[in-house]
Amino acid sequence: MVANLSSTSKQIDTILVLDFGSQYTQLIARRVRESDVYSEILPWDINENKIKSINPKGIILSGGPDSVTDNYTPRVPQIVFDLNIPILGICYGMQTLAEQFGGQVISSKKKEFGYSELNVTADCILFSNLDKTLNVWMSHGDQVQDLPDNFDLVASTSSAPIAAMQHSTKLIFALQFHPEVTHTDDGRTILDNFIFKVCKANPDWKMDDLIGQRIQEIKNQTENNKVLLGLSGGVDSSVTAALLQKAIGNKLVCVFVDNGLLRKGEAEEVMNTFKENMNLNVIKSDSEDVFLRHLKGVEDPEQKRKIIGRTFIDVFDAESKKLKKVHFLAQGTIYPDVIESSGSESKEARVIKSHHNVGGLPDEMKMDLVEPLRDLFKDEVRKLGVELGLPSEMLNRHPFPGPGLGVRILGEVTKDKTTILKEADHIFIEELIKADLYKMVSQAFAVFLPVKSVGVVGDERRYAEVIGLRAVETVDFMTARWAHLPYDFLEHVSGRIVNEIEQVSRVVYDISSKPPATIEWE
Numbered sequence: 262m263v264a265n266l267s268s269t270s271k272q273i274d275t276i277l278v279l280d281f282g283s284q285y286t287q288l289i290a291r292r293v294r295e296s297d298v299y300s301e302i303l304p305w306d307i308n309e310n311k312i313k314s315i316n317p318k319g320i321i322l323s324g325g326p327d328s329v330t331d332n333y334t335p336r337v338p339q340i341v342f343d344l345n346i347p348i349l350g351i352c353y354g355m356q357t358l359a360e361q362f363g364g365q366v367i368s369s370k371k372k373e374f375g376y377s378e379l380n381v382t383a384d385c386i387l388f389s390n391l392d393k394t395l396n397v398w399m400s401h402g403d404q405v406q407d408l409p410d411n412f413d414l415v416a417s418t419s420s421a422p423i424a425a426m427q428h429s430t431k432l433i434f435a436l437q438f439h440p441e442v443t444h445t446d447d448g449r450t451i452l453d454n455f456i457f458k459v460c461k462a463n464p465d466w467k468m469d470d471l472i473g474q475r476i477q478e479i480k481n482q483t484e485n486n487k488v489l490l491g492l493s494g495g496v497d498s499s500v501t502a503a504l505l506q507k508a509i510g511n512k513l514v515c516v517f518v519d520n521g522l523l524r525k526g527e528a529e530e531v532m533n534t535f536k537e538n539m540n541l542n543v544i545k546s547d548s549e550d551v552f553l554r555h556l557k558g559v560e561d562p563e564q565k566r567k568i569i570g571r572t573f574i575d576v577f578d579a580e581s582k583k584l585k586k587v588h589f590l591a592q593g594t595i596y597p598d599v600i601e602s603s604g605s606e607s608k609e610a611r612v613i614k615s616h617h618n619v620g621g622l623p624d625e626m627k628m629d630l631v632e633p634l635r636d637l638f639k640d641e642v643r644k645l646g647v648e649l650g651l652p653s654e655m656l657n658r659h660p661f662p663g664p665g666l667g668v669r670i671l672g673e674v675t676k677d678k679t680t681i682l683k684e685a686d687h688i689f690i691e692e693l694i695k696a697d698l699y700k701m702v703s704q705a706f707a708v709f710l711p712v713k714s715v716g717v718v719g720d721e722r723r724y725a726e727v728i729g730l731r732a733v734e735t736v737d738f739m740t741a742r743w744a745h746l747p748y749d750f751l752e753h754v755s756g757r758i759v760n761e762i763e764q765v766s767r768v769v770y771d772i773s774s775k776p777p778a779t780i781e782w783e
């Protein structure tokens with residue numbers, strides 16, 4: 262993986278993470294930053310000048326998918342040892358340390374994945390003030406069989422007799438388990454012990470520093486050239502816009518495509534925030550008609566997704582062609598997108614963020630990418646947004662799918678249906694906020710169902726539309742539980758929807774969890 266960070270002008274204490282390819286590498290850097298110490302990730306084969314320019318207080322060697330028992334697998338470069346600073350090897354990082362110091366690593370037939378009970382058997386500063394028995398998270402095939410010279414055993418598990426070791430004279434430590442994942446008991450304390458007690462780093466890093474640093478990086482990369490950004494109104498593209506504006510001012514040109522499938526008032530809010538209040542150069546493309554025309558008569562959800570994606574590209578492409586000499590395209594790619602889209606950070610595997618589930622931009626639009634949030638997690642992006650002064654309603658909004666109401670209207674999408682759904686959704690969300698329930702659920706929205714149903718309103722029979730309400734609680738959106746909203750609340754929302762939207766005769770509440778149901782209805 263290649264992190265896009267470069268050194269700041271102000272030298273702050275830095276813990277360098279050398280990446281051997283683990284899925285948890287970013288998590289290590291994130292944990293360090295959570296302790297207010299700056300952390301930077303670089304590929305394991307870092308060169309001497311680079312490492313010296315960073316001047317780290319300590320180095321963490323990540324895990325990785327390779328086996329040190331194979332030829333030509335990554336090793337820690339000699340410069341890392343020559344610096345004589347503290348080193349912590351995790352998983353593969355431990356195995357390569359063991360091998361490089363003359364110990365023996367074996368490939369075990371059984372891969373150990375999950376919880377293990379760790380017994381700490383010797384004094385070690387990493388485990389200071391902790392219990393002698395901890396539940397730790399393991400994910401490895403290989404393990405250290407024989408301790409290398411000058412290393413002492415620190416802890417064992419039943420399947421990994423050498424689960425932690427330390428050098429007898431140097432500040433070199435190694436752990437077979439993953440302290441960076443939340444499943445490991447006291448993982449945070451173990452990492453803090455390394456950061457503060459071993460490396461003696463100062464907790465003097467703040468989000469502000471990250472903003473200053475990213476601004477400098479954007480300036481260096483774009484060298485006073487114009488940058489194009491597709492603004493969607495979502496958290497990631499909004500924070501990217503705010504950051505770029507601070508960095509390059511009016512060299513940033515944003516294109517906001519109003520596809521008519523956004524939530525009620527969303528387009529106006531985006532324009533108010535960015536154009537009116539932040540004076541950003543935003544070109545609004547009022548493209549509702551084009552989208553609806555292309556969607557006419559289409560009922561199949563996958564078809565609808567493809568049409569919305571393609572139409573977005575066409576509109577965006579047409580708008581950007583009106584601009585002269587734009588070589589850079591900014592994107593609000595965040596770290597989970599990187600994992601989901603390619604699983605790899607290599608340049609070849611880079612994928613245009615598919616926020617509209619598009620395969621990428623057309624060839625003739627190939628521009629250099631500017632992705633200042635590429636190594637951050639969602640909550641870090643939100644914190645950055647707060648520091649940049651974005652409204653909290655924008656930052657803390659529930660997720661919204663790229664194809665928007667297109668996937669929340671079942672069957673053909675029409676202007677009438679979008680109008681009804683926007684109103685119903687707005688009532689539901691407004692009431693959730695009023696009742697202080699909005700933050701309690703992870704995602705909530707209304708769905709336009711493809712059936713009509715009979716109702717009685719006043720003395721009149723009303724044969725009209727049915728609206729579904731969906732609210733879920735989830736951490737990762739991979740699994741979700743339907744939210745147990747109070748009956749009184751649901752009754753009130755249902756009453757408002759039927760009374761205020763005359764085209765609706767009935768409201769239903771979705772009590773399906775994921776799996777087997779998905780969160781969206783499609």
Ligand code: XMP
Nearest residue numbers: 616618660661662663664704738779780781
């Ligand atoms: P499902 O319906 O698969 O949704 O359980 C999981 C989460 O993903 C969101 N979602 C999307 N987000 N583009 C997006 O950016 C999309 O095409 C898309 N489809 C679903 C959904 O809202 C939920 O949060």
